[in-house]
Amino acid sequence: MLIVESKGLIKRYGNERVLDHAELTIKEGEIVGLLGPNGAGKTTLIHALCGLVTIDAGTIHLFGKELTGNLTNIKERIGLVTQELTIFEELTAKENLTFFGGLYGLRGETLQQRIEDALDFVGLQSQAKKQPKTFSGGMKRRLNIACSLIHQPKLLIMDEPTVGIDPQSRNHILEAVRKLQKQGTTILYSTHYMEELQAIASRVVIMDQGHIITEGTIKDLIATIQHEEKINLEVAAASGDLLSKLQQLEGVKQVISEGNNLQIISRLGAGNLDRTLTLAKEAGGVLSISAEKPTLEDVFLTLTGKHLRDGEEYHE
Numbered sequence: 587m588l589i590v591e592s593k594g595l596i597k598r599y600g601n602e603r604v605l606d607h608a609e610l611t612i613k614e615g616e617i618v619g620l621l622g623p624n625g626a627g628k629t630t631l632i633h634a635l636c637g638l639v640t641i642d643a644g645t646i647h648l649f650g651k652e653l654t655g656n657l658t659n660i661k662e663r664i665g666l667v668t669q670e671l672t673i674f675e676e677l678t679a680k681e682n683l684t685f686f687g688g689l690y691g692l693r694g695e696t697l698q699q700r701i702e703d704a705l706d707f708v709g710l711q712s713q714a715k716k717q718p719k720t721f722s723g724g725m726k727r728r729l730n731i732a733c734s735l736i737h738q739p740k741l742l743i744m745d746e747p748t749v750g751i752d753p754q755s756r757n758h759i760l761e762a763v764r765k766l767q768k769q770g771t772t773i774l775y776s777t778h779y780m781e782e783l784q785a786i787a788s789r790v791v792i793m794d795q796g797h798i799i800t801e802g803t804i805k806d807l808i809a810t811i812q813h814e815e816k817i818n819l820e821v822a823a824a825s826g827d828l829l830s831k832l833q834q835l836e837g838v839k840q841v842i843s844e845g846n847n848l849q850i851i852s853r854l855g856a857g858n859l860d861r862t863l864t865l866a867k868e869a870g871g872v873l874s875i876s877a878e879k880p881t882l883e884d885v886f887l888t889l890t891g892k893h894l895r896d897g898e899e900y901h902e
């Protein structure tokens with residue numbers, strides 16, 4: 587079953603088309619990664635899917651129903667983790683969850699059980715009675731996620747949930763996302779961090795200038811780009827003779843040397859690792875070697891001509 591189906595979405599701010607025929611489908615049980623450079627329209631798309639911005643044209647179906655008119659029945663099945671924190675700093679973690687649970691009509695024992703489950707899910711059980719103002723940035727983000735899970739949504743939409751957080755909190759969040767998927771939740775996950783998608787996404791959708799420019803599994807996306815293989819080599823002695831022999835290997839496009847560090851760039855599939863190693867050993871020995879395969883970052887760069895935003899330092 588399709589949980590999300592948007593067709594021909596257009597959203598204008600002034601003369602700018604922020605969404606320009608954005609088409610997105612998400613099947614039940616998928617974790618779909620949403621990637622795009624700054625300003626691509628990801629947050630606008632997410633807000634449109636949650637009914638938070640009105641669209642100028644197009645249709646959105648969630649759980650098979652069109653997102654128009656009375657939305658309560660649809661909205662209660664969605665959880666949104668916003669980019670900005672939506673928790674109350676002066677309330678304890680438990681009081682925050684009680685508040686958000688109350689908004690969904692949860693009461694009594696059910697609410698208490700959900701609060702425990704939500705805290706457990708994000709690894710904050712021991713912090714239940716503490717105020718978020720005493721938390722690290724990562725703990726606040728985890729509480730923010732717990733608040734959006736309290737009503738056990740069938741579709742969870744996460745808009746850059748790990749920006750600027752510590753590695754431990756990031757791992758907690760990725761682990762929680764995997765667990766949610768196993769429990770049957772469908773997830774749309776927007777991020778700038780390729781390695782997160784590598785770890786969790788069933789499928790990746792790349793967005794630029796208001797529309798989806800490509801989508802597929804990470805493996806399939808990488809297979810679509812013609813790329814080079816790179817071998818990085820540190821040798822005992824980078825003689826002119828070695829450089830010229832490496833240059834003559836079949837499929838080698840370029841040999842870049844910087845002291846005893848060499849980078850050999852070959853056509854994809856040239857399979858020069860063994861031959862490179864043999865030549866370097868004959869020339870005096872190899873201190874280190876590594877091979878680089880094309881990554882999702884390369885796909886992104888090829889398609890958009892842009893780098894993703896540099897990863898921020900985390901701050902506590």
Ligand SMILES: Nc1ncnc2c1ncn2[C@@H]1O[C@H](COP(=O)(O)OP(=O)(O)OP(=O)(O)O)[C@@H](O)[C@H]1O
Nearest residue numbers: 599600602604622623624625626627628629630631
């Ligand atoms: N309320 C608004 N009024 C006017 N312009 C807006 C508004 N909201 C977004 N925009 C513009 O729409 C474009 C897309 O913004 P959006 O936040 O959807 O991008 P994004 O892909 O989520 O970017 P980021 O990765 O930086 O969060 C940007 O040019 C932004 O300035």
